[in-house]
Amino acid sequence: MAYPAPFVSSAHVIEDQWIDYNGHFNMAYYNVLFDRAGDEVFDALGLGASYVKKTNCSFFTLETHVTYLRELHAGDSVKVATQFLDYDKKRIHYFVEMRHARDDWIAATSEVIIIHVDMNIRKSTPFPPDVLANITAMREAHAALPLPPQVGHKIGIPRK
Numbered sequence: 373m374a375y376p377a378p379f380v381s382s383a384h385v386i387e388d389q390w391i392d393y394n395g396h397f398n399m400a401y402y403n404v405l406f407d408r409a410g411d412e413v414f415d416a417l418g419l420g421a422s423y424v425k426k427t428n429c430s431f432f433t434l435e436t437h438v439t440y441l442r443e444l445h446a447g448d449s450v451k452v453a454t455q456f457l458d459y460d461k462k463r464i465h466y467f468v469e470m471r472h473a474r475d476d477w478i479a480a481t482s483e484v485i486i487i488h489v490d491m492n493i494r495k496s497t498p499f500p501p502d503v504l505a506n507i508t509a510m511r512e513a514h515a516a517l518p519l520p521p522q523v524g525h526k527i528g529i530p531r532k
Contacts (some may be wrong), residue, residue, distance in 0.1 A: 381409035397444035409452030414522040449473035461498040
């Protein structure tokens with residue numbers, strides 16, 4: 373199967389209740405939209421809700437690193453571009469960019485590692501061969517994309 377590089381989600385609208393007392397999109401809800409966009413990616417790989425229901429396997433997030441670059445406001449529409457960076461038999465390392473849907477500027481990024489889990493025993497387990505083949509195909513489609521500057525970014529206060 374051929375996958376787009378990067379994989380871009382459908383548009384998502386910033387909801388009024390997600391606006392904080394500073395008048396902008398609250399940081400907690402960025403992850404809500406990253407997660408919703410992720411559902412689209414993982415559904416395309418065969419790891420969507422029907423997979424979870426059928427196999428009683430899912431995936432858990434092990435680590436994320438979010439970088440906030442520009443404010444979003446109620447009513448703004450965004451799309452999330454996903455780039456697979458690496459994978460093994462149980463994990464996927466990927467990067468997402470939240471872009472303003474009309475003007476295409478980057479509002480936020482997130483670097484993520486997930487792990488495949490057997491929900492019966494709540495322990496990690498390898499991806500099934502067909503899903504692993506899809507993950508491989510997506511990673512191959514993304515291999516020529518440049519590495520985003522936020523990947524592997526160390527948090528800290530830069531000293532001059």
